[in-house]
Amino acid sequence: MDLTLKQTPFTLVRENPTSLYLQISSLLREEISSGLYEPSGKLPSEAELVRRFEVSRITVRLALDQLVEEKIVERKQGKGTYVSNKQLRHGLDTLRSFYESLVIQGLKPEMRLLSRQLADIPEAISNVFGAGMNKGLRIERLHLVDGQPIALGTSYLLAEVSAISWESIEQQPSYKAIEAITGLQVARADLAITAQLADEKYARLLEISIGMPLLVMKRVSYLSNGICCDHSLFHIRPEHYEFVLSSYFKQIGSGQ
Missing domain, CATH: 1.10.10.10 (Winged helix-like DNA-binding domain superfamily/Winged helix DNA-binding domain)
Structure with a gap:
């Protein structure tokens, strides 16, 4: 230009x-x-x-x-x-997908599907899905804003979601795909945020140096019937991304 x-x-x-x-x-x-x-x-x-x-x-x-x-x-x-990119904010007090948290900020994020396969649920997370679920749809997607990668998401979803095409998984958030297949609403998610250093894979996909710090958000989501439908890990470039939580003062009763 x-x-x-x-x-x-x-x-x-x-x-x-x-x-x-x-x-x-x-x-x-x-x-x-x-x-x-x-x-x-x-x-x-x-x-x-x-x-x-x-x-x-x-x-x-x-x-x-x-x-x-x-x-x-x-x-x-x-x-x-x-x-520099403007700061991206992810509110933790409202249940939204990672993709939707970017859209509501007026951004036009892109999801690039890297892999999609029906796979065994890893033993480390099998307890959240319950004993009856041995396989799930494993997807890996790169999230971009303005063409720049900001996060790599790795998810295990209900096996039924594997009926959805590659194109649909690439174009719509996980929650919409899950709700379309099950007919149930995603009602709750438990989130945990940690950090780790980027290895060769994350450095290559996120276009950063090996050893740079990453934010890691673990999300475990549940349908309205209480069944776990999603276990996701998002490895996020932290330099323009922040998590925000609003909290309110609760009056403690007198004498306590």
């Missing part, structure tokens, strides 16, 4: 005691705030900024370093400098 006509006319005050790089970072900050660069949009390259402001590459780099420090932009190795 050609930004030349949209950029703010600007002349550096070279006699100004304010460092040149601070003047440049201030202007870029204003342009980002005005919406010149879309969220997660790419900024001009260092070479382009050098030509625009007629300064050295070191000065441009210092200006970008300032914005990186303020978390306004981020550098992506081999790709350039991008406007």
Whole structure:
């Protein structure tokens, strides 16, 4: 996209005691705030900024370093400098799927189905499904926002859900698929949030470095008849994602 006509006319005050790089970072900050660069949009390259402001590459780099420090932009190795994503919030006080928690924020998330197979329920989680369920539909989906991967979800669903096509699983949240097959509502979910370091698989799929910290959300969901219908683990990039829970003061009775 050609930004030349949209950029703010600007002349550096070279006699100004304010460092040149601070003047440049201030202007870029204003342009980002005005919406010149879309969220997660790419900024001009260092070479382009050098030509625009007629300064050295070191000065441009210092200006970008300032914005990186303020978390306004981020550098992506081999790709350039991008406007930082806005903070994604996942409310824990309302039952929603991971996908729906992004949609209600006005985002257009994408789910990319990586695998789908009827598989044995791992022994470690078999107790939540009950003794009668030995197999479930195992799906692995990559969640993206603005084309950037933010989470990898691995789910075991009721075996009956395997009747749904690959395309449907890729395009709709798990809860909708479960409710469509069972005719029952997902009524409850137990959530637990932990952390772990990214191994080679998560680093590759989430486009991060090995050893970077990840948020891990475990979700166990139940139908209105009390049967467990979903056990999911979401490995989430934490730099632009936060969990939010509203709590209210409860008056304790006198004398307690």
